[in-house]
Amino acid sequence: MAAAGEWELVVRGSKKGKSTTVTNGKLNKEEKRQFIQNAPRxxxxxxxxxxGSGKENRKPKSPKSSGGPKKKKADKKNGSDGPHxxxxxxxxxxxxxxxxxxxxxxxxxxxxxxxxxxxxxxxxxxxxxxxxxxxxxxxxxxxxxxxxxxxxxxxxxxxxxxxxxxxxxxxxxxxxxxxxxxxxxxxxxxxxxxxxxxxxxxxxxxxxxxxxxxxxxxxxxxxxxxxxxxxxxxxxxxxxxxxxxxDFTVGLRVWLELMMPVIGLKNYSGYVVEYGGMVFGSGGGGSAGACGDVLGVRQFFSIFDFTWISSTSLPKHIQRQLYALYPKVKTTAFSSKPEVTLRNFFPSFLRRVDPNVSHSLKTELLTCLVQCLTQDPQCWCVWSQLYLKHLPQSATLLQHLGQEWEVLGQSLRMQVREAREAVEGFDRSNYQLAHKVHAVAGVREAMEATQVLLTHMRKSAKAKSSAPRFIKLVGILLVAAIIWDVRSAGSFSGSRMGLTVERLGVIPYLEAFGRASKTAFIRLYRWCAVNLPVVYGRGCELAGPYLLLLVEKAGTVWGYCWGALETAASYIPVAKQQFETSLPGVSAAAGHYGSLVWSWLQAGYLSVRDVSSPYFSQAHQYLLTRVFIGPLAPEKIQEHLVGAFDYVSQILINLHTGLVSALNDTKTR
Structure with a gap:
């Protein structure tokens, strides 16, 4: 560092390479020209x-000039000490x-x-x-x-x-x-x-x-x-x-704005994906609102398109890492109030449902669309507005909803009204398009899918509403019949219900049970009134210190267990990241193939049911017309069961009467 009031300027224009000390920071004309000529550009x-990139710099350099002396100058400039x-x-x-x-x-x-x-x-x-x-x-x-x-x-x-x-x-x-x-x-x-x-x-x-x-x-x-x-x-x-x-929010912003534009370049793709794994592997410390502001619809779909469409140009191991990273990106994008934000993602998902896309991309798009429909009811209104504009894509989504309705019906129980109104509107639009002179692409598929989906919806609504209503109706009718019977007879003993109970011999047992219950309750109440205060006081005196010690020890054990859980939880992200690094894409692949197996099993069950249902109906008809006739007819079996019940009831009454008479004889003796 130069002395106060002076600055040292190193000028490399001279052949000797000596430095020139400039007093008060002023340069003459020759020094200014050399400084500008040697300044970096x-x-x-x-x-x-x-x-100094003049003619002398464009001349080919001799091997001697590009050897050791240049290296020494670089070392001096870096402040190195040679061998040290x-x-x-x-x-x-x-x-x-x-x-x-x-x-x-x-x-x-x-x-x-x-x-x-x-x-x-x-x-x-x-x-x-x-x-x-x-x-x-x-x-x-x-x-x-x-x-x-x-x-x-x-x-x-x-x-x-x-x-x-x-x-x-x-x-x-x-x-x-x-x-x-x-x-x-x-x-x-x-x-x-x-x-x-x-x-x-x-x-x-x-x-x-x-x-x-x-x-x-x-x-x-x-x-x-x-x-x-x-x-x-x-x-x-x-x-x-x-x-x-x-800082998750800062890392997400850096990854999206600085690094994602170069993810397609082979020199940077590996580091960009690795950095994204580090950012999302930290657990996401930012708030949901802040993450939603950074990772919006445009940023999410740029990642989505590259992951599912353009990532084929990447090496296979980097492509697997990117597929493993995508679920975390989707969770972060959807986690910011999904009940009000998914309606913004729905149009972009629907527009990408093309019949020519790969099976994996089509499955992911339909899964995301179903998630939007189940978590954000407003998506049904958005779909109604986009239906005619994206008719082939809507037909594909309707077919998927019809195939998966048995599972999706449970998820859509809170949006049944919105879903049914939207599908009925689709049906009306299909009817209008079908009567036009010029055929519209996707109308026939949409009409078939809409009819299937409406049939499933009506069956589900009928099954859900008929059983509870029937049970309530039967209960109300039974209660009304009993009340009408008792009021018509003036008392319970004179009513048909009372006479039936008396004919079955149940009244003596009910009276005996009532008297025994009353006596037992009175005795229990008297015993509790006398003994409970004494037992409670003695119990507090004997067990109180041990209970306090037990509570204290339990608190200590709970604190130890909680600390152990927190320690284990701190290792879980590290272990998970290590597992993803060792076997990238395993969890995503397992989920994908698991969903494929589940859909295959479900399709197999439906096909077996459809094939076997005619045979079951024929078997039912055969049993009714060939087996359960004559002595095995349902009315005959019911008659035999009622007779057996009456016979057993009579035996029990006779047994009770004999026991009572035997006890009375024993008392008189």
């Missing part, structure tokens, strides 16, 4: 071209000295007291010079845990950086984050080390994740200019993506 592709330069990133980070960093901060703070941005820039430059290993690490640190390389830092160094960052405002941190990302990209384009900038960017992400998305439009434009330079672009994606590892 940004190319149209986003690259950085060194200055660290070989790996781990060694370079371990060499960081807290005392040197504190001394640098003290000097800069004393000179620029009210400029925290300058403190941070000098500290970042110092880090980038010191952390400069010989072996350049991967630009996105693939193969390392998410906290790498900050996890290599000592506690003292990390505390110093966090304390320095913590004393700055959000505006300063956002500007510094932009400076670090820009400087990192520029240095990497030149072929220089940028590990120090990445360390500071990760420290910023740990302290304040929101600063990473303040300049997100600028980062998106920078990514667009760097797409042809893979290492620098990967470093950019990694650096901005660090802000979203601990």
């Amino acid at each position: 940004i190319t149209a592709t986003g690259g950085i071209e060194s200055g 330069q660290p070989g790996t990133l781990e060694e370079a980070v371990r060499r960081l000295s807290v005392s040197q960093m504190q001394n640098l901060l003290d000097v800069v703070m004393s000179r620029f007291r009210d400029s925290p941005l300058i403190w941070l820039k000098d500290l970042a430059s110092y880090l980038n010079v010191r952390v400069n290993p010989v072996h350049t690490p991967d630009p996105a640190f693939r193969g390392h845990p998410p906290g790498f390389p900050v996890s290599l830092m000592s506690t003292d160094v990390k505390k110093l950086l966090l304390d320095t960052v913590g004393g700055c405002s959000d505006n300063v941190l956002a500007a510094f984050h932009k400076h670090c990302v820009t400087a990192m990209v520029q240095e990497q384009v030149k072929g220089l080390g940028v590990a120090g900038y990445k360390l500071f960017i990760q420290i910023l992400a740990l302290h304040q994740p929101q600063v990473g998305v303040v300049n997100l439009p600028y980062y998106c434009e920078l990514r667009h200019n760097l797409q042809s330079q893979t290492p620098a672009c990967l470093s950019l994606l990694w650096a901005v993506g660090q802000s979203g590892l601990d």
Whole structure:
């Protein structure tokens, strides 16, 4: 650093390469011309071209000039010490000295007291010079845990950086984050080390994740200019993506706006899918409303279309990872008040139901459409408005509803009225279209599917309404008949009901049961009134301390179990992510094939039922006309059963009478 009042400018135009000290920051005409000529320029592709690209730079260089001397200059510029330069990133980070960093901060703070941005820039430059290993690490640190390389830092160094960052405002941190990302990209384009900038960017992400998305439009434009330079672009994606590892909303926004536009490029698709897995694998810490604002209809369907249509250009393992990630994306998009938001997704799903799509995509579209119809009743009104515009797609959905109605009828029990009104409206529209001169595509299929669905709806409504109404009607008629019978006779004993009960010999048993119940109740009440207070007091005296100790121990055990559950729950996402990483797409494939097996079993059951129902009806008719006739006729069997019941009742009455008479004889003796 130059003395106060002077700035040092290094001019490379001279042959000797000497530096020139400029007093008071003023340059003469020759120095200005050399400075402009040697200044770096940004190319149209986003690259950085060194200055002085005149005729001498277009001449082919000799092998001697491109050898060792150039390497030495680069090493000097990076601040390396030749043989003392660290070989790996781990060694370079371990060499960081807290005392040197504190001394640098003290000097800069004393000179620029009210400029925290300058403190941070000098500290970042110092880090980038010191952390400069010989072996350049991967630009996105693939193969390392998410906290790498900050996890290599000592506690003292990390505390110093966090304390320095913590004393700055959000505006300063956002500007510094932009400076670090820009400087990192520029240095990497030149072929220089940028590990120090990445360390500071990760420290910023740990302290304040929101600063990473303040300049997100600028980062998106920078990514667009760097797409042809893979290492620098990967470093950019990694650096901005660090802000979203601990904040789900920030990570979702970075993934959608910065990374998804390059998912189709083979150099970036693997990292983009891997980052999405890290963001959604964290459990989604953001609120449902915030996630709904970030992952809207347009963003969701861009992911949907790429996953199901355009992902065939990706390698197979990345394609499997993307399929495994899609259910989490759908859950996040639908979880923000599905009862009012699914109506916005329904038109886009319906428009994509094309007869020429693959079976898996068609199944997914129909599943999502059914989910919209069952969770958001307003989707039926939206479908009514789109029915004529998307008639072939609506016919396909109606056919699916008709095939799955036995299962879907239970899910639609709260929207039965809306569903039936919508389907009846579809039927009227089909009738009007069928009588037109020009045939409309999909009308015949829609008419057949609508008739089948209406038949299922009517059967379900009849089955649900007939049984409860019949039971209620029978109960009301029985109660009314008994009341009318008793009031007509004037008393229960004189009514037909009473006479029937008396003829069956049940009244003596009922009277005996009533007297015994009354006596037992009186005795139990008297015993409880005398003994319960004594027993309660004695029980509290003896068992009270043990119960309190038991409650205390139970609370301790519950706390231990709860802590163990929380500990286990913290490992579940890690284990789940490890399982998905080891066997990507297994859970999604199992669900897909399970649904296929279930639909196959259901279709088989329906086909067997349809085939066997004529035979069952013939068997029923045969039994009625050939078997249950004569002595086995239903009325004969009923007559025999009534006679047997009367005979058994008479035997029981005689047995009771004999027992009573025997007891009376015993008492008289």
